[in-house]
Amino acid sequence: MISEKKQTEEKEKKVREIAVPGETIVSGKDYLPGDGTRREGENIVANKFGLVDISGRLIKLIPLSGVYMPRMGNVVIGRIENITFKGWIMDINAPYSAFLQVAECPRFIKGDLKDYYNIGDMLSCEVISVKNSGIDLTIKGRGLGKLEGGIITKINSNKVPRVIGREGSMIKLIKENTKCNIVVGQNGIVWISGDKVEDEIKAREAIEFVVGKSFIDGLTEKVKEWFENKPLKKIVKKTEGKK
Amino acid sequence: MEISNINKKKIRESLKEDKRLDGRKPEDFRKIEIETGISKNAEGSARVKIGDTEVIAGIKVDVSEPYPDHEDEGTMITTLELLPLSSSRFEYGPPRIEAIEIARIIDRVIRESGFIDFKKLCIKKGEKVYTVLIDLYTLNDDGNLIDAGCIAAVEALKSAKMPKYDEKTEKIKFGEFSSKSLPLNERVPVTITSYKIGDKIVVDTTREEEDSSTSRISFGLTDSKKGDDIIISSLQKGGEGTFTQEEISKIIDLTVRKFKDIQKETEGVE
Numbered sequence: 001m002i003s004e005k006k007q008t009e010e011k012e013k014k015v016r017e018i019a020v021p022g023e024t025i026v027s028g029k030d031y032l033p034g035d036g037t038r039r040e041g042e043n044i045v046a047n048k049f050g051l052v053d054i055s056g057r058l059i060k061l062i063p064l065s066g067v068y069m070p071r072m073g074n075v076v077i078g079r080i081e082n083i084t085f086k087g088w089i090m091d092i093n094a095p096y097s098a099f100l101q102v103a104e105c106p107r108f109i110k111g112d113l114k115d116y117y118n119i120g121d122m123l124s125c126e127v128i129s130v131k132n133s134g135i136d137l138t139i140k141g142r143g144l145g146k147l148e149g150g151i152i153t154k155i156n157s158n159k160v161p162r163v164i165g166r167e168g169s170m171i172k173l174i175k176e177n178t179k180c181n182i183v184v185g186q187n188g189i190v191w192i193s194g195d196k197v198e199d200e201i202k203a204r205e206a207i208e209f210v211v212g213k214s215f216i217d218g219l220t221e222k223v224k225e226w227f228e229n230k231p232l233k234k235i236v237k238k239t240e241g242k243k
Numbered sequence: 244m245e246i247s248n249i250n251k252k253k254i255r256e257s258l259k260e261d262k263r264l265d266g267r268k269p270e271d272f273r274k275i276e277i278e279t280g281i282s283k284n285a286e287g288s289a290r291v292k293i294g295d296t297e298v299i300a301g302i303k304v305d306v307s308e309p310y311p312d313h314e315d316e317g318t319m320i321t322t323l324e325l326l327p328l329s330s331s332r333f334e335y336g337p338p339r340i341e342a343i344e345i346a347r348i349i350d351r352v353i354r355e356s357g358f359i360d361f362k363k364l365c366i367k368k369g370e371k372v373y374t375v376l377i378d379l380y381t382l383n384d385d386g387n388l389i390d391a392g393c394i395a396a397v398e399a400l401k402s403a404k405m406p407k408y409d410e411k412t413e414k415i416k417f418g419e420f421s422s423k424s425l426p427l428n429e430r431v432p433v434t435i436t437s438y439k440i441g442d443k444i445v446v447d448t449t450r451e452e453e454d455s456s457t458s459r460i461s462f463g464l465t466d467s468k469k470g471d472d473i474i475i476s477s478l479q480k481g482g483e484g485t486f487t488q489e490e491i492s493k494i495i496d497l498t499v500r501k502f503k504d505i506q507k508e509t510e511g512v513e
Contacts, residue, residue, distance in 0.1 A: 079247050091244055120248040151264060152247045189244070197257045201266055 016053060016062075019046035025059055036061030068157035068187040070094050070135050074127045077147070077185035078137070080120065083113050090123070090137060093157065093187040098135035100125060106140050122147045122191065124183055147183070150193030153204050155211050157188030162214040163207055169220055170210060177227045178203040245332075246454040254455045258443045265449065270497060272447040275394065275508050279402040286420060287403025291395040293447065295385035297329075300395035301378045302403040304425075306415055309365070309372040317364025317372045321350035323379040323392060330384035330450075346379065348434065348479050349393050352463035353377070355476040356432035359400070363426035371413060375400075375425070386449040389461055393434040394509060400425060429467055432476065433505050435498040436461040439484055444494055446501055457484030460494060464502045473499055 019025055024043040033039045036048045037059050046052075050063040070076065070092065078090035078098060087101040100123070102109050109116055117123060124144050125137040139145050155163065163184055164171050175182055180194035180203040190207060194200045209226055213219060254264060261269055273294030282288035287302035309316060323346035325333040338346075353359065364373040377399070379392050407419040438448045438456040445452060453459075463477035475495075480486070486494070 079244055093244055118248070120246070120251070122247045122249050147249060149253075150249060151253050152250050154244065191249075197253070197260075197262055197264070201264065 016051040018050070018064075019052050019061060020049050021046055025052050025061075026054075030057060032058050034058045034060035036063055063158050065156065065158060068092075068094050070096075070098070070127050070130050070187070072127055072130060074186040075124060075144070076127060076137075076187040077122055077124050077152070077183065077189040077191055078187075079122055080117055083119065088113065088117055090125070092125075092135070092137075092185075093154070093189055094135065096135055098125075098127070098137050100137045100139065104128070104136075104138040104140060106145070117146060122152055122189075124185065124191070143183070147191050147193075150181070150191055151200050151204065153190050153192065153207070155188045155190060155207060157186065159211045159214045160184055160186055160188055162219065163190075163210050165220060170223065173220060173223055173227075174203055174206045174210075178206065182207075246451050250451055251455040254452055255441045258440055258445070261443075263445070263452070267447075269443055269445045270501070272501065272504065275505070277394065277398050277509065279398055284418065285399075285403075286406060287399045287401070287425070289395045289398035289402060290382075291391050291398065293387055293391045293394075294449070295383055296387055296391050297382040298388065298391045298395045299380050299382060300392070300399035301380075302399045302425075303376040303378070304403070304406050304415065305374045305376060306366065306371055306408070306413065307374045309369065313361070314369040315365045315372075316361040317359075317374065319350070319354060319359060319361070319375045319377065321346050321353070321377040321379070321396065323349070323381075325381050325384070325388075329381040333381075333384070344479075344481070345389050345392060348389055348461055348463070348477070349377075349379070349396055351477045351479075352393055352432045352434050353396060353400070356430050356463065356465035356474075357476075358397070358427060358430050358432050358465070360426040360428055366408070373405075384450060386451075386453045387436060387447050389436045390434050390447065393432065393463075394505070397431060397433075398509065400427060430465045431506065431509070432463055432465045433502050433509075434461050434463050435501045435505070437494045437497065439482075439486065439490070444490065444497065446497065456482065458482035458486060460486060460491075462495070462498045464498065466502075473502060 023046045025046055027043040031044050033044050036050060037044050038047055044059050046061055048061055048063045048066055050061045053060040053062055076092045078092035080088050081091045082089040087099055090098045090100055092098045123139055123146050125139045126141055126144060127135060128138045129136045171182055178199045180192050180199050183191040192200045192203045276292040279289045281290050282301055285301040286304050290299045323342050325342045327333045327335055366372055377396050381388060403425045404420040405423045407416040407421050409416050437460050438445050438453060439458045440456045459481040461479045462475055464473055465476050466473045
């Protein structure tokens with residue numbers, strides 16, 4: 001707890017500036033361009049819309065919006081779009097479609113691929129390579145494979161780190177308070193599975209709350225408060241308003 | 244991303260217990276927000292939000308020739324464009340079946356309700372009449388575009404002012420408006436679209452609910468506000484699925500109830 005407080009204090013001191021694409025962040029050859037930035041002559045220019053993070057000589061940009069760009073090792077949740085002879089074509093909410101080969105399936109596959117995973121099924125998979133020719137996925141591994149039951153919801157992929165929290169603290173909190181099993185894909189697709197639909201809806205509302213307030217420090221405390229003040233009373237009010 | 248099999252199954256299962264994934268009941272509408280007068284160049288305009296669904300409507304009035312079988316009546320054209328910015332499933336280009344169908348439903352609802360007094364839109368019988376152009380654009384698609392589009396079109400018509408007419412050139416003075424409203428009457432039209440998901444009837448669906456439904460039916464209703472009789476002025480069915488006779492009579496009861504609710508909500512909007 002003490003270390004977390006210290007860190008938040010440090011964060012408050014270090015006010016991050018917002019940069020828009022094309023904006024010069026710093027000029028001078030001493031600095032190095034990092035993620036989301038590029039060098040233009042003397043200047044370091046932002047590629048995306050986000051917060052500027054200067055650590056020593058390195059300039060990084062923490063994006064606030066934009067599409068998900070897959071990287072090797074990411075665990076993502078995808079939807080099967082099409083079936084070919086060799087495997088499944090998947091939509092992973094990225095600009096490019098991804099491919100899951102039959103050989104990357106942990107089961108022995110014989111006959112029609114449709115009988116194993118059909119169009120519209122959701123799978124949690126790992127990105128094994130990102131090349132010009134395409135993105136390759138695997139479902140060999142712990143916790144990977146077809147998702148059954150529950151609900152799927154979509155969030156901004158740039159907010160995924162906030163939803164998971166520091167060392168998974170935020171997602172643990174939501175799981176404990178809603179008794180749901182939650183898988184957050186790096187691509188912003190979230191799978192929530194609980195015993196009751198109400199629990200799943202509550203978990204989704206909590207995730208939406210975190211995404212909406214992602215810029216606030218000490219968010220874990222706020223979410224705890226939200227869960228305490230969120231008993232059925234408020235939900236009833238909301239539905240009344242909707243009538 | 245299109246709907247997953249998981250969500251489809253969940254929507255159907257929870258509807259059996261009369262629950263929807265956003266916490267509403269099957270007969271509940273989302274919150275309706277209406278804003279008029281958003282465009283200064285159009286004769287009338289409105290923006291309507293139902294939940295996350297957002298539609299804008301603009302009214303322009305022009306001069307043209309009447310149809311030969313209705314020489315003393317003005318004309319009306321409704322168009323709807325499903326902008327690609329509203330959903331990843333829409334593309335640029337000429338309107339597809341979906342856009343044409345929604346525009347035609349809204350056109351028919353307004354035309355057949357007698358909301359616009361076309362006889363008063365005649366300038367010179369058989370030669371010159373006013374044409375009312377209703378243009379609808381979707382800004383965000385989260386289902387129920389038909390009902391949102393109809394409310395937007397009606398509110399825009401209510402807020403519209405007649406343009407100034409130049410009798411010498413027989414043209415409209417563009418950008419100049421008179422203080423006169425369009426010749427409207429009290430028969431305000433409303434559409435209520437019901438979807439059938441599994442065995443349940445649901446109104447004001449989200450995009451995911453529409454994707455998991457099998458059939459759709461839109462009722463266009465109107466009343467004169469003086470008498471209590473509500474008139475069904477138009478009807479459109481879509482989707483592959485079917486409705487039984489009992490379901491239709493159940494939907495009519497539901498539609499009439501919802502019609503009164505929406506009438507209350509849209510009343511007094513200027």
